[in-house]
Amino acid sequence: MATTEQFPTELQAHEADGSPAVAIEDLCKSFGTQAVLNGISFAVSRGETLAVLGRSGSGKSVLLRLIIGLQTPDSGAVRIHGEDIAGLSLDQLNAIRKKIGFLFQHAALYDSLTVEQNVAFPLLHHRGEMSDSELGDRVKQLLAEVGMEGHLEKMPSEISGGMQKRVGLARALALEPDILLLDEPTAGLDPISSAEIDDLVLKLQAEHQMASIVVTHDLHSAKTVADRLILLNQGNVTAEGTFQELQSNNDEFVREFLKHS
């Protein structure tokens, strides 16, 4: 337990060193004989939003799972504030996970808990000195931030897909992370709900100044929320830069991807 308590201080020290919040170095991941990620590298700093684009099955979601330690890479390194997560104990990894918010593709809300209990879940398990009333206030504040303050008692099955994503975002922000990972935040939503989620991500990013990585198929969404984009193809980073830089890229796959998006 002592290690768990000490680790955030170490993270802050790394941050002061100027290390990027997330650094991916030569990352490889295969499933059986299928290589999904083939030595990709990039870095994301605090206050920056990176969009990861690519075809279905190009390893975008796997990349996020590797960053938060839900899967382990075959080789290469995932550095969070300069610390390679591969050699960490579970306590140390959990200390890092507390600083990372993760919005899952289908929100992954706990279906036996209400909206309020879903957002309270991370706080209940890592409440520290927080009293019950403070915890309740924090949950209400988080839900208000995502515009869901009127739905505290509803079950996840009683709210729409867009609302579930909002609640998922509130839960991801509960522990005040400095890194936010968003897996297809607008997938399966109508254009208006997608635009609302994009606006919400922009607002939260402006308020919290996190290092954000957004995995998406939605080029419009990527263009709206991201400062920088990378395009994955066959396990490699085919293109990297701003949206304008990608538009002027002459690579055949990049042009094809942008044309059909």
Place this chain on the structure above:
Amino acid sequence: MSDRKLLAVGGLSPLFPGQPLSLSSPERTASKWVGTEFLEWFGELGIFFWRVVRAGATPPFEFRELFRQLDEIGSKSLPLVALAGAAIGVVLSLESVQSMTRFGAKSLLPAALVYSVVHEIGPITTALVVSGRVGAGIGAELASMKVTEQIDAIEASAVNPYRLLAATRIVACTLMLPLLTLAADACGLLMGWVALASSEPLSFHQFITSGFKGADFNDFLPPTFKTAVFGLIIGLVACFQGMRTRGGAEGVGRAATSSVVLSSLFVILADVVLVKFIIIFFP
């Protein structure tokens, strides 16, 4: 895993890499494959159990979830277990009256009823009923959480799912089975007496005095506490099958079914070993 399956189906034993292609019959190859799967399953179960023990034995302890599971597994199984115990008591009583009368041992009927209910019928009936109700419930619930990424979400929130989901359920099953067995035994004996008294003039006091005559704690404690092992098996197998599920609704269904089938099977097999163990150590 899939590579190894392919190798096995193709005739190459994964246990002996480099062995040339087998010329054995398809039946033999299939049996080898089943054998490998069986060993793999047990190996994975052992690793899972070790992770649960390690997670469950270290703080922070999930008391809130444990109490919820004690209620879910214990209190909510009580009516079903009591009913099953009562029905078994009646059937056993009706059947025994016939056979004991035929062999002229009618006076031993209360003792026979008490011994059979407390020693074997109560524990095994309770375990099988709980396996059906709780095993399927845990298997389906955890499998559903797995396929909808809820377990990943727990892990991403820096909470250990082995501690929160598995350890609490396994401990609850282990603690509640002996208590549920006592309830099944009590209902079985009570209804056994009712069935007996409906044909013979026998007071409950006479029934109990005659049934428990010459009995000591060694007759009742080991058979009751062996159900803690049954609870451990039910909780462990159901959590394991649920948390290793793959695929969507089909995977959830498979996890629920296999949780019940495997936990019931292992309960019966464990009973064989435990009965022998009790006979040796508590003669």
